[in-house]
Amino acid sequence: MSIGFQLQARDGAARRGVVETAHGRVDTPAFMPVGTAATVKAMRPQDVAATGAQMVLGNTYHLMLRPGAETVAELGGLHRFMAWPGPILTDSGGYQVMSLAKLRKIDERGVRFRSHIDGSKHELTPEGAVEIQDLLDADIAMQLDECPAAGRPRDEVADSMQLSLRWAERCRAAFRERAGYGLFAIVQGGMHDDLRRESAHALTGMDFPGYAVGGLAVGEGQAEMFRVLDVTVPELPEAKPRYLMGVGRPLDIVGAVERGIDLFDCVLPTRSGRTAQAFTHGGAVNIRNARHRRDPRPLDPACGCGVCSTFSRAYLHHLIRAGEMLGPMLLTEHNVFFYQTLMHRLRDAIAAGALADEAARIRAEQAAGDIAPMEAKA
Amino acid sequence: MSIGFQLQARDGAARRGVVETAHGRVDTPAFMPVGTAATVKAMRPQDVAATGAQMVLGNTYHLMLRPGAETVAELGGLHRFMAWPGPILTDSGGYQVMSLAKLRKIDERGVRFRSHIDGSKHELTPEGAVEIQDLLDADIAMQLDECPAAGRPRDEVADSMQLSLRWAERCRAAFRERAGYGLFAIVQGGMHDDLRRESAHALTGMDFPGYAVGGLAVGEGQAEMFRVLDVTVPELPEAKPRYLMGVGRPLDIVGAVERGIDLFDCVLPTRSGRTAQAFTHGGAVNIRNARHRRDPRPLDPACGCGVCSTFSRAYLHHLIRAGEMLGPMLLTEHNVFFYQTLMHRLRDAIAAGALADEAARIRAEQAAGDIAPMEAKA
Ligand SMILES: [Zn+2]
Ligand SMILES: [Zn+2]
Numbered sequence: 001m002s003i004g005f006q007l008q009a010r011d012g013a014a015r016r017g018v019v020e021t022a023h024g025r026v027d028t029p030a031f032m033p034v035g036t037a038a039t040v041k042a043m044r045p046q047d048v049a050a051t052g053a054q055m056v057l058g059n060t061y062h063l064m065l066r067p068g069a070e071t072v073a074e075l076g077g078l079h080r081f082m083a084w085p086g087p088i089l090t091d092s093g094g095y096q097v098m099s100l101a102k103l104r105k106i107d108e109r110g111v112r113f114r115s116h117i118d119g120s121k122h123e124l125t126p127e128g129a130v131e132i133q134d135l136l137d138a139d140i141a142m143q144l145d146e147c148p149a150a151g152r153p154r155d156e157v158a159d160s161m162q163l164s165l166r167w168a169e170r171c172r173a174a175f176r177e178r179a180g181y182g183l184f185a186i187v188q189g190g191m192h193d194d195l196r197r198e199s200a201h202a203l204t205g206m207d208f209p210g211y212a213v214g215g216l217a218v219g220e221g222q223a224e225m226f227r228v229l230d231v232t233v234p235e236l237p238e239a240k241p242r243y244l245m246g247v248g249r250p251l252d253i254v255g256a257v258e259r260g261i262d263l264f265d266c267v268l269p270t271r272s273g274r275t276a277q278a279f280t281h282g283g284a285v286n287i288r289n290a291r292h293r294r295d296p297r298p299l300d301p302a303c304g305c306g307v308c309s310t311f312s313r314a315y316l317h318h319l320i321r322a323g324e325m326l327g328p329m330l331l332t333e334h335n336v337f338f339y340q341t342l343m344h345r346l347r348d349a350i351a352a353g354a355l356a357d358e359a360a361r362i363r364a365e366q367a368a369g370d371i372a373p374m375e376a377k378a
Numbered sequence: 379m380s381i382g383f384q385l386q387a388r389d390g391a392a393r394r395g396v397v398e399t400a401h402g403r404v405d406t407p408a409f410m411p412v413g414t415a416a417t418v419k420a421m422r423p424q425d426v427a428a429t430g431a432q433m434v435l436g437n438t439y440h441l442m443l444r445p446g447a448e449t450v451a452e453l454g455g456l457h458r459f460m461a462w463p464g465p466i467l468t469d470s471g472g473y474q475v476m477s478l479a480k481l482r483k484i485d486e487r488g489v490r491f492r493s494h495i496d497g498s499k500h501e502l503t504p505e506g507a508v509e510i511q512d513l514l515d516a517d518i519a520m521q522l523d524e525c526p527a528a529g530r531p532r533d534e535v536a537d538s539m540q541l542s543l544r545w546a547e548r549c550r551a552a553f554r555e556r557a558g559y560g561l562f563a564i565v566q567g568g569m570h571d572d573l574r575r576e577s578a579h580a581l582t583g584m585d586f587p588g589y590a591v592g593g594l595a596v597g598e599g600q601a602e603m604f605r606v607l608d609v610t611v612p613e614l615p616e617a618k619p620r621y622l623m624g625v626g627r628p629l630d631i632v633g634a635v636e637r638g639i640d641l642f643d644c645v646l647p648t649r650s651g652r653t654a655q656a657f658t659h660g661g662a663v664n665i666r667n668a669r670h671r672r673d674p675r676p677l678d679p680a681c682g683c684g685v686c687s688t689f690s691r692a693y694l695h696h697l698i699r700a701g702e703m704l705g706p707m708l709l710t711e712h713n714v715f716f717y718q719t720l721m722h723r724l725r726d727a728i729a730a731g732a733l734a735d736e737a738a739r740i741r742a743e744q745a746a747g748d749i750a751p752m753e754a755k756a
Contacts, residue, residue: 038696042703046684067671067696075674075692083688293445296453306424310461314453318416318445325420325703 002209003140003182005241009351013233013260016350019210019241021087021139022180023079024054028241028262029346031253031339032057032089034270037066038082041270042325042332045084051305051333052340055087055139057265060132061096064122065115069135077137089265090138091245092129092171092186094145095214106146108163126170130183134176142212143171145186150218157190164188165202172206182209184243190215191224193231200235211236212243213261222252229259236260250279250342251366254359257346269339273332276320280338282370287331291373292317301371305337380587381518381560383619387729391611391638394728397588397619399465399517400558401457402432406619406640407724409631409717410435410467412648415444416460419648420703420710423462429683429711430718433465433517435643438510439474442500443493447513455515467643468516469623470507470549470564472523473592484524486541504548508561512554520590521549523564528596535568542566543580550584560587562621568593569602571609578613589614590621591639600630607637614638628657628720629744632737635724647717651710654698658716660748665709669751670695679749683715 004020019026033040033048035056040048048056058078063069075081078088094111097104101113101122110125124132126144133141145164148157168185175183185203189195203211213232216225229244236242243263244256253264269279276288280300287299295313307316307330319327342362349358382398397404411418411426413434418426426434436456441447453459456466472489475482479491479500488503502510504522511519523542526535546563553561563581567573581589591610594603603625614620621641622634631642647657654666658678665677673691685694685708697705720740727736 037700037702038693039702039704042707044704044707045688062700066700067692071672071692074672075690081690081693081696083693294449294452310423312453312459314445314449315416315459315461318459322415322440322444324415324417325706326417326422328703329420329422329707 001177001179003180005210005239007239009353011350011353011355012258014257014346014350014355015260015262016347017241017262019055019087019262020180021055021182022178023085023087023139026054026087026263027347029253029257029343029350030055030263031343032263032265033336033339034059034265034267035082035084037062038072038078040336042273042329043270043336045082047333048084048336049086051337052344053336055089056084058082058088058090058136058138059096060090060093060129060136061100063090063136064093064124064132065117065120069132073135073137079137087139088137089140089243089263090133090136090142092142092144093124093132094129095147097124098147098149108166110144126167127174130171130174139181140210141175141181141183143168143183143185145188145214147188147215147218148190150220152190154190154192154195157188157192158195161188161190161195161199165199168203168206168208172208184208184210184212186212186214186245187232187236188215191220191228193228196228196232197235200232204235204237208240210241210243212245214245216244217246217248217252217266222255225252226255226259229256229261233260250339251363253342254346254362257350258355258359269335270332273335274328276327276331278331278338279335280370281365282368283366285370287313287316288320289317295374297371297374299334300338303334303338303341305334307331307334307337379555379557381558383588383617385617387731389728389731389733390636392635392724392728392733393638393640394725395619395640397433397465397640398558399433399560400556401463401465401517404432404465405725407631407635407721407728408433408641409721410641410643411714411717412437412643412645413460413462415440416450416456418714420651420707421648421714423460425711426462426714427464429715430722431714433467434462436460436466436468436514436516437474438468438471438507438514439478441468441514442471442502442510443495443498447510451513451515457515465517466515467518467641468511468514468520470520470522471502471510472507473525475502476525476527486544488522504545505552508549508552517559518588519553519559519561521546521561521563523566523592525566525593525596526568528598530568532568532570532573535566535570536573539566539568539573539577543577546581546584546586550586562586562588562590564590564592564623565610565614566593569598569606571606574606574610575613578610582613582615586618588619588621590623592623594622595624595626595630595644600633603630604633604637607634607639611638628717629741631720632724632740635728636733636737647713648710651713652706654705654709656709656716657713658748659743660746661744663748665691665694666698667695673752675749675752677712678716681712681716681719683712685709685712685715
């Protein structure tokens with residue numbers, strides 16, 4: 001029953017493992033491209049798979065509003081609907097309700113809100129969130145939780161964490177157990193060590209098949225995020241996968257893997273692809289910059305993706321300047337591939353017991369910066 | 379020298395042939411997807427090739443303004459720049475100057491205009507248009523011509539046609555002859571039979587390696603277009619390829635192939651893909667229409683493209699409604715594939731001496747209309 005998780009290697013706190021779901025396996029540490037509205041933006045599913053990604057994330061909030069969970073179910077579930085045969089994790093919708101929906105009202109029962117699309121009224125309860133994710137056919141579903149806004153006073157963060165614990169219990173009771181499907185709990189507690197420990201301890205006692213760390217990457221900075229992980233992760237069971245929600249930049253991921261995180265998702269590689277930002281072995285590159293206008297070299301000479309082996313910086317620059325859709329398409333493809341390459345390197349390094357060296361190498365590459373501009377022509 | 383053209387079969391006035399260029403062969407009748415700014419919009423070049431397209435069209439006007447012909451040449455030419463290793467035809471830029479540029483002024487020498495992008499001043503002469511297309515490394519270049527606006531009086535159309543003839547001579551003199559590269563002339567003369575014949579006769583006397591019919595698909599209607607082809611095409615040499623510029627809808631192409639046209643280009647399959655319009659074996663389909671919202675069937679059940687074998691109408695409808703980039707991407711891919719399938723059918727039918735039957739079948743399919751809507755659920 002539930003999902004499987006095999007730990008294959010350890011290196012310090014870091015782990016190399018395999019998550020087994022109804023729709024296939026995921027090698028961890030893994031990065032899930034975000035497919036908000038049943039599409040990883042600007043990529044066909046076969047091209048997402050070709051980057052090495054094994055699992056994608058779907059957003060319950062978006063999908064419940066459009067096209068609707070019942071419609072997705074009627075069309076064979078999210079895998080068939082979006083033609084992604086591999087594993088899918090969905091969030092609970094709670095985070096997006098708080099950040100996107102209008103006139104939201106939260107209480108013990110759940111959250112009532114109006115759609116940001118058409119103003120229609122909706123309610124999301126712990127039981128409803130589980131049911132919707134069941135209709136979507138998510139391999140991994142997330143409990144409904146409340147993620148308090150950054151900077152709230154400690155008592156509000158504590159109350160919110162306690163509410164999320166009660167919702168975790170209700171989600172667990174509502175979840176339909178079956179082989180290859182699992183429900184993950186979410187540790188909350190803001191930046192407070194004792195609240196984080198209390199949340200992790202209580203959730204561990206409920207015996208979920210996986211645990212997420214929520215409420216991070218909300219502007220607290222990398223050092224503070226790592227500090228919270230240092231406090232939280234040791235409280236989680238070794239034998240279960242750990243998911244750091246919404247993180248992050250490449251070096252955020254490296255540091256979190258070193259601290260024992262197994263799963264990641266973030267909009268950065270896809271969103272940045274639509275704003276001319278590329279992640280490369282030499283750090284971030286803004287391809288709109290005029291320095292690339294006549295540069296025949298690949299976006300990232302160290303990258304093995306189809307974009308870098310085919311197109312020049314000059315061409316990518318041209319596409320962005322001309323407002324051509326192919327620009328975001330190619331940058332997204334490269335960025336998603338770059339993230340998958342990063343995870344591959346981390347997995348191999350853990351398996352080889354060489355994570356410290358590889359992490360140092362990745363940090364040095366990122367710090368070295370982009371390749372030097374071309375010499376001006378005589 | 380120049381490009382090659384082998385006629386392999388005839389069926390009535392229709393021809394099955396092969397155009398041979400420096401960058402490969404093109405089976406005719408052929409449809410060229412339009413790659414205005416060095417990209418077939420919303421498609422990677424490898425995906426364009428996978429539809430069966432063998433040659434694409436680039437727009438000289440757009441490319442001379444951005445990124446500039448010298449820049450393209452410095453980066454290895456248009457094939458390398460846009461990663462399209464196959465044949466490329468470029469237009470002369472004249473038509474787009476007339477439709478897009480500002481403050482244009484035309485005289486014997488050429489046309490002066492301001493860029494619609496940044497207002498910068500430019501000039502396009504017959505010699506300059508040839509030189510720019512040489513810098514772009516177009517396998518097939520087009521002469522600079524003037525295409526008078528629809529509804530101009532006969533004497534203006536005649537003057538314009540004569541100017542285009544003089545420009546044809548100048549382009550021919552300026553063209554650098556080399557194996558696998560060719561310059562096509564453009565027949566003008568509006569809807570006037572005698573002017574069309576005069577233009578065709580004069581250009582034939584100059585012995586170009588190919589002849590285009592310009593000035594059609596400007597709002598004259600299909601019957602009038604076919605009438606002009608009936609007058610013009612018989613005046614063109616049998617042994618040279620014939621190109622009908624900017625045409626068209628599927629049944630325009632069928633009728634023009636029946637009249638002896640070998641090459642086509644049109645923005646319709648790509649532009650329509652960006653406005654939720656699909657071309658199918660059952661005619662045009664607007665996937666934004668609410669009837670598709672829960673329809674699990676493929677966009678075109680008779681289509682063999684990757685979109686139709688993978689995604690439902692409901693999913694495509696969802697993507698368009700949600701404003702997801704993947705919607706235009708997939709509709710464009712299908713549309714370009716549909717046009718290539720159409721050309722394949724026409725080529726096979728000509729080779730088999732069965733064009734009349736196949737054309738009748740295609741017309742019947744298009745007239746039959748879209749598949750019936752799904753039954754409402756009980
Ligand atoms: Zn790359
Ligand atoms: Zn199709």
